[in-house]
Amino acid sequence: MNRRALLFAALAASTISGVARAKPDPAASDVKVIYVGGWDCPPCTQWKNVHKARWLASPEFQKVTWIEVEAPKLKEAYQERYWPGELKPILDQIPRKGGTPRFLIVRDGRVVSNEFGGSRWTETMTYLKKLLS
16 A cells, blocks of 8 residues: 555544543643534634634643544534534533534533534633633
8 A cells, every 4th residue: 555545544534533532741630621523514714713723822721631433424413423422421511402513512421511602712711711720
């Protein structure tokens, strides 16, 4: 198999899973921030265009584990196949499984913040800053 085919296969496998992760510094706290979205979700695209780059460059991002759960269709975002093994208990804690974008903050395996809608990103960041201080 040539390198190009191998690279394509790796990219396709990561896209199909629907989950992308960024690992924090090993000394960071056990805090996860989970973004739930759909490829066909206009508010998700808007959040990415307006906020994501700033989030990825923020000091808070460096202190957490960032997980993206994205499904090809926003109506599929809460299907178990997009929430592998260790994320299943988190999915089980979400009372209303609908709507994207959703921002979850998880500490020690428990959902401590659950915000729905692109406009709720500010509240998510406010809560996260308090949690990390």
